[in-house]
Amino acid sequence: MTDPIYPDPGTGSDSTILCIWTTGFAIAPPYLYNMMFLAPLLIFLSGLYSQVTATWPNYVVDELEHLLVDTDRFNDAGFQKAITPCQNYVNGSQLLGRETAAQGVRVAFHDFVTANVQAGTGGIDASIGFETLRPENSGAAMNDSLAFFAPFVNAEVSMADMIALSIVMVVGTCSSPSIAVPLRGGRVDATEAGPFGVPEPETDIDTTLNQFSLAGFNQEDAIGLTVCGHTLGSVHHAGFPQVVPESAVTLNNTGGGVHFDATPAVFDVDVLREYLEGNGQRGGPLVTTDNITVRSDLRLYLSDNNATLRGLAESDSKFISTCVSLLERMIDTIPSSVHLTDDIVPQELKPINISLAVDADGHVQFNGYIRLLSTAFNPTDKVQISWRSRGGASSPAFETSASAASMGNSSMFGTTFYHFFNTTIDPTNGISTFDVSVLGPSSSAQTFSNGGVGYPIEDLAIFLSHETTIAADGTLSVHAAVLTSADVLNVTAVVSAPSPQIGTLSPTIAKSEVILEAVGTRGLYTLYGAQVPAVTNVQQTTAELIAYGPEGDVYRDTFRRISH
Numbered sequence: 430m431t432d433p434i435y436p437d438p439g440t441g442s443d444s445t446i447l448c449i450w451t452t453g454f455a456i457a458p459p460y461l462y463n464m465m466f467l468a469p470l471l472i473f474l475s476g477l478y479s480q481v482t483a484t485w486p487n488y489v490v491d492e493l494e495h496l497l498v499d500t501d502r503f504n505d506a507g508f509q510k511a512i513t514p515c516q517n518y519v520n521g522s523q524l525l526g527r528e529t530a531a532q533g534v535r536v537a538f539h540d541f542v543t544a545n546v547q548a549g550t551g552g553i554d555a556s557i558g559f560e561t562l563r564p565e566n567s568g569a570a571m572n573d574s575l576a577f578f579a580p581f582v583n584a585e586v587s588m589a590d591m592i593a594l595s596i597v598m599v600v601g602t603c604s605s606p607s608i609a610v611p612l613r614g615g616r617v618d619a620t621e622a623g624p625f626g627v628p629e630p631e632t633d634i635d636t637t638l639n640q641f642s643l644a645g646f647n648q649e650d651a652i653g654l655t656v657c658g659h660t661l662g663s664v665h666h667a668g669f670p671q672v673v674p675e676s677a678v679t680l681n682n683t684g685g686g687v688h689f690d691a692t693p694a695v696f697d698v699d700v701l702r703e704y705l706e707g708n709g710q711r712g713g714p715l716v717t718t719d720n721i722t723v724r725s726d727l728r729l730y731l732s733d734n735n736a737t738l739r740g741l742a743e744s745d746s747k748f749i750s751t752c753v754s755l756l757e758r759m760i761d762t763i764p765s766s767v768h769l770t771d772d773i774v775p776q777e778l779k780p781i782n783i784s785l786a787v788d789a790d791g792h793v794q795f796n797g798y799i800r801l802l803s804t805a806f807n808p809t810d811k812v813q814i815s816w817r818s819r820g821g822a823s824s825p826a827f828e829t830s831a832s833a834a835s836m837g838n839s840s841m842f843g844t845t846f847y848h849f850f851n852t853t854i855d856p857t858n859g860i861s862t863f864d865v866s867v868l869g870p871s872s873s874a875q876t877f878s879n880g881g882v883g884y885p886i887e888d889l890a891i892f893l894s895h896e897t898t899i900a901a902d903g904t905l906s907v908h909a910a911v912l913t914s915a916d917v918l919n920v921t922a923v924v925s926a927p928s929p930q931i932g933t934l935s936p937t938i939a940k941s942e943v944i945l946e947a948v949g950t951r952g953l954y955t956l957y958g959a960q961v962p963a964v965t966n967v968q969q970t971t972a973e974l975i976a977y978g979p980e981g982d983v984y985r986d987t988f989r990r991i992s993h
């Protein structure tokens with residue numbers, strides 16, 4: 430396992446750290462390759478490379494990576510802001526004493542713990558959304574979290590992936606130095622409630638341990654996971670009056686929250702220390718409450734006479750590495766039918782919002798951004814793009830532009846800077862793939878070609894995102910351009926729209942397939958259009974354009990956002 434502490438964004442020049450986060454591109458400073466004594470490190474790193482050689486595009490990976498890395502100003506995905514600072518509460522008044530970051534960790538536990546790993550069912554599958562009225566899921570955290578996550582869900586990012594992402598974002602954001610829980614993607618949302626089985630403050634110790642055991646966590650794991658979770662947040666009188674007395678309610682804490690430790694907005698070892706040393710919050714209300722029946726943390730911690738907790742208290746790094754491992758196992762507990770991606774790591778060079786458009790003169794406009802990460806690149810580096818025509822002929826490279834507005838966005842993984850480009854492609858020869866080269870002030874150019882095959886782009890069938898319009902009632906008018914000479918028989922669009930779902934705040938993805946009609950021509954292209962029923966979340970509604978050629982050939986322009 431890698432060091433669970435994220436590299437300090439300011440230390441990108443450290444070659445070891447740089448290599449650990451290199452994504453998909455088998456590059457390292459050349460001198461590394463010549464240093465025999467680093468052979469074991471290289472073997473270790475090659476293992477990491479093989480984990481991260483995802484070719485572009487990989488929509489699940491690219492979307493989750495965006496949420497994880499793009500957390501500031503230009504291209505901000507918007508997730509991290511909600512938990513910054515970590516005591517922030519996004520769903521209501523700050524006076525309630527609630528914490529969005531802590532709620533996200535609790536909801537993941539409640540979704541996970543009803544897994545039955547023997548049967549291969551449950552785990553992180555967002556079934557919690559259908560289970561929020563159960564007494565075992567009492568409190569504001571479940572629906573608050575689902576309401577916060579719902580606007581991010583789309584055809585590629587499930588609610589279950591958002592629940593997992595939340596653990597990674599919360600632990601990474603609410604720790605210093607930032608603690609890295611590995612993230613994988615591809616979870617699938619349940620369409621109905623799962624079984625009961627979340628431990629409650631009243632639950633006896635045998636039942637509690639059995640519930641953890643069904644989910645694949647033994648006694649030591651259960652104790653560890655609980656103390657790792659209870660480093661954040663509070664027990665609230667509203668929701669748990671049997672644990673926290675009304676006296677906790679004040680004008681500044683109307684929900685009556687009592688913290689587990691003195692630092693409820695920091696993912697740290699304090700809860701453990703305070704419990705073992707008997708100071709501060711002494712482990713929190715589930716240890717100290719006057720109502721003995723609901724001292725569930727105390728029962729759990731004492732079930733092995735504090736042996737697990739003493740072991741974890743040996744050092745901060747022991748506590749952190751154990752928590753990382755347990756939390757990773759928790760979010761990767763999924764139904765056996767679901768398969769996860771490899772670890773999602775920050776991409777040091779990433780094409781962003783790459784699209785084609787057909788202008789009024791029938792020329793193809795090829796545009797987008799190249800995002801660079803400071804762990805591998807400098808803001809002054811130049812970025813060039815070259816492309817291959819439909820027939821495979823290479824174009825001369827052209828330079829992109831770096832605008833001040835898109836430079837210097839900070840993230841847990843370093844600083845991002847964006848290079849914008851827009852160039853005209855002759856539609857007769859077209860474009861099929863592109864490569865990106867980065868030129869430092871003194872070094873020779875490094876060329877990135879998506880594992881040698883080039884970054885693919887479809888120019889026979891183009892979804893015209895920028896021409897998509899949305900009526901006041903949410904009805905979409907979708908537009909596309911298909912090369913007339915492709916002689917296609919049929920053009921359809923599958924629009925994937927997050928839509929309300931009965932019984933949960935988690936959206937379902939409603940797919941509407943529409944046949945597009947030819948509506949005119951623009952240069953070498955035929956234009957197509959169709960109306961699609963109203964959508965509710967324009968930001969996350971996406972389309973796939975599919976054009977069927979006469980010889981059974983199919984051209985796809987996939988995962989296109991309809992709003993910009």
Ligand code: HEM
Nearest residue numbers: 531534535538568628629630654655658662663664665725
């Ligand atoms: C025997 C096992 C557990 C029991 C009985 C239990 C019970 C509780 C209760 C009653 C609360 C108060 C909720 C509220 O007032 O809103 C709470 C809060 C919390 N729990 Fe647990 N818990 C257990 C294990 C875990 C685990 C394993 C995790 C995570 C890995 C976790 C994470 C949290 C977090 C982060 C909070 C704070 C939520 C907030 O501030 O809104 N819990 N827990």
